[in-house]
Amino acid sequence: MKYQPPGTPGSVVDVAPRYENFIGGKWEAPTTGEYKPNLCPATAKPICDIPKSAAEDIELALDAAHSAKDKWGEASTAQRAAVLNKMADAIDAHREELAVAESWDNGKPVRETLAADIPLAADHFRYFAAAIRAEESEITEIDKDTIAYHFHEPLGVVGQIIPFNFPLLMAAWKLAPALAAGNATVIKPASPTPWSILKLMEVVGDIVPPGVLNVVNGPGAEIGKALAANKRIAKVAFTGETTTGRLIMQYAAQNIIPVTLELGGKSPNIFFGDVAAKDDDFLDKAVEGLVLYAFNKGEVCTCPSRALIQEDIYEEFMGRCLERIRAIKQGDPLDTETMIGPQVSKQQIEKIASYVEIGVKEGAELLAGGHRTTLGGEFADGYFYEPTVLKGHNRMRVFQEEIFGPVLAVTTFKDEAEALALANDTLYGLGAGVWTRDGALAYRMGRAIKAGRVWTNCYHQYPAGAAFGGYKVSGIGRETHKMMLDHYSQTKNLLVSYGTKPMGLF
Amino acid sequence: MSVSSAIVENGTAGRITVTRAARRAIDTLLAAQGGPVMFVQSAGCCDGSDPMCFPNGEFLLGEGDMLVGVVHGCTFHMNADQYEALGRPRLVLDVEPGTPGGFSLAAGDGLRFVTRTKAPERHTS
Structure with a gap:
């Protein structure tokens, strides 16, 4: 069958002439007041206009994320998992709509988005909802009276930069563990595919508490650096090419924060x-x-x-x-x-x-x-x-x-x-x-x-539960596995003495 | 060639040359930036083949990087392992319509920098 192009009569996807940034649970116009046409690769014709944001918009998104992070980070894992599961249900309920939007924005065939991109995106949210519920802290008995407790704590606000090849699935790979671990996030989609993720926000935007999930579109030279080099992020995740990967590490070094990078291959x-x-x-x-x-x-x-x-x-x-x-x-x-x-x-x-x-x-x-x-x-x-x-x-x-x-x-x-x-x-x-x-x-x-x-004896399967990441110049970190929760968490150790006797040193 | 070696003149003697359109774009960019820019040839996923253009000094060069040449007064760098893996290509910096990849500066309104490769010498297996 053939789906009607988004925005045409009979299409499962509505298209607004113009979209905004998604900040603090609301649609916010870019501070620049500027927009850019987003082209459909199948026709080379515009789909809609997308914000051409500036560094100020990243700051607004970070304001929203910082005001939301404490409450979200303190929410019980049951509450956070419930939100992730609802996001997954909403994605499933809008599978055709998101699949068609993703195909039109990126050019990938709808048979792939219907069968892989969208169902997998939903499944990654469910996987991390399950993983965070099952996650346990470790206790080490140092000696009879001394106990080391290890707690997982959220990092706070993270920055995530998404590639153009799987705009929704890569967003899910990054969002699901970050949100599950209790972080708030600011996402920058890739310049060639800024739209489908905004359709995703229409679907899941009401489910997530305002400010926990923010999306800002605009040129990489301005908002990419404004996000990755920002002192107000606690971690940055990026998928893309090696030079930007190195630049992101360089900015992260200046702020002493961790990175996860996926930088490609020649497999x-x-x-x-x-x-x-x-x-x-x-x-x-x-x-x-x-x-x-x-x-x-x-x-x-x-x-x-x-x-x-x-x-x-x-x-x-x-x-x-x-x-x-x-x-x-x-x-x-x-x-x-x-x-x-x-x-x-x-x-x-x-x-x-x-x-x-x-x-x-x-x-x-x-x-x-x-x-x-x-x-x-x-x-x-x-x-x-x-x-x-x-x-x-x-x-x-x-x-x-x-x-x-x-x-x-x-x-x-x-x-x-x-x-x-x-x-x-x-x-x-x-x-x-x-x-x-x-x-x-x-x-x-x-x-x-x-x-x-x-x-x-297989290829191109990307199930949640199988760790994915690179050796050599292909990057740092492992996505699509519960170990990604570690990349989005801080470890708090409480070293507690239950003994009553002094050490006897002074 | 390493970063510290003598700077070749305007790319004419280096392993990269520059088209007239790219020279014009660089002039405009330098005026808009109010300072020099640098180029770094990228690799890998997505925009991997793009030459990334940054304000000079923005990208931290390491010992593994090399100076490929100087284009219209701007240094053009590449990771040396990558340069070897690609068979020491002779490059041409040009511009074309489009959006720059990664965090790269644009080559002017609606333009992006692009590297083209001169016909390679034939390899024997």
């Missing part, structure tokens, strides 16, 4: 020869596993953008994969049959085109795609790019740099040692995939690959 997806030992469901699953590089049009930090295939099965296996790649349906992101939508912005598609050109100039062989997709009618100006495959070797630039598009770099390997060497020959260490029918081989590879998440 290897490794297919051992035995995947083709039988023509069965598992082989079919492995073929799909390779084609997952096109998931979310390749705009995924863990995009399996380097396929390493054992040379004895290369021809047969790649043949099957190319057939599957040719069958990818590209077009209207609001059509549930569509598998790949437009890239998020004009600049992204131009970047992709330039990388493919670099790859070909470096001597890579173009096995599929390699061009912008020309669609007619309302999508004529959309940012569509063909699912592309380049065959080459691991020292080529297209194997080393994150392209953030539907571009797969493929190469072959002889044996386990070479597979491992190629897998680890990257500056990054976020994700990896290993495909084999041999459990012991899968285990050895999984342990030896320097990456935070090694999908084994």
Whole structure:
């Protein structure tokens, strides 16, 4: 089926001509009085106007967060969990509306947002609602009369900067643990995708106490720094590229506050020869596993953008994969049959085109795609790019740099040692995939690959409860797991003596 | 090349050159900022391929960073490991319509800086 574009008759999504910041539980106009059109990547036409805020708006959001933080931090875990569960219920109740808004804002196909982004967002709130209820403080008996109590306390007010590739899901990844742990937050959405999170605020804004959750849109150079370098935040979380990641650490160093960072990858997806030992469901699953590089049009930090295939099965296996790649349906992101939508912005598609050109100039062989997709009618100006495959070797630039598009770099390997060497020959260490029918081989590879998440005989699954984060330059911290509560908590130790005798030193 | 090595003249001898449009954008930006700016080539997720433009000194350079060249009087830096991993590319700083990524300054109204790569020398495997 096809959903009607937001704001048109019959659409499940209403669109206001103009949106505001969400501060202190209210819609507040930016102090600048300035707005900016937010474009739909499928049509290159404006959806609505979004605030072009300044540092003053961040200060207002921080005022609201600081006035709300004590009450929220002192709320019982049962009360906080109830709020998170209500948020999850509200997200589920508005699944179609949020899915369509997310597709239209980002370009990702609605089949993905309906099946993954929105239900997963709801589930992350439920997971952290459960985790905070089950969290226990630790008591250490130092000796018979001396007890160390360890209490988890909220950090206070945190700053969270969200990427454009999964605007709602990444917001959920960051919001859920922060709120569960009792913090108030100020969120800066990514500039290309400022709108869907405001639709989320329409859905959950009344559930959260005013000031606990604040959203400010605007240019990164002004409000990004104003938030990340602010003396009034106790922690900053960021997903994005390495330079901003370093800058955020630098600001955090000046304020001596913790950071969590997720900065991308160039993830290897490794297919051992035995995947083709039988023509069965598992082989079919492995073929799909390779084609997952096109998931979310390749705009995924863990995009399996380097396929390493054992040379004895290369021809047969790649043949099957190319057939599957040719069958990818590209077009209207609001059509549930569509598998790949437009890239998020004009600049992204131009970047992709330039990388493919670099790859070909470096001597890579173009096995599929390699061009912008020309669609007619309302999508004529959309940012569509063909699912592309380049065959080459691991020292080529297209194997080393994150392209953030539907571009797969493929190469072959002889044996386990070479597979491992190629897998680890990257500056990054976020994700990896290993495909084999041999459990012991899968285990050895999984342990030896320097990456935070090694999908084994699967890929691109993001369940709450599995820790996600990077090795090497891919970042610091582990999201989507209860250990994230630690990243949003302070530890208070009470060291108590129940003895009555003096120490006898003075 | 390290940060401390001699500054090459206006990028003409460095590993980065600058287009006329980018020179004009830098002139405008310097006037608006009232001071010099610096460039840092980013990597990784989202806006990873963008050259980030900051007020000079905003980004703290480390021993692992290198000076790629000087563009229209502004230093252009990159992490040295990244430079090696990318096969020591020869870069061109340009501008195009769009919004800058991360915390980068814009290249003027509705413009952003972008790095393009000169045709690489062919690698052999």
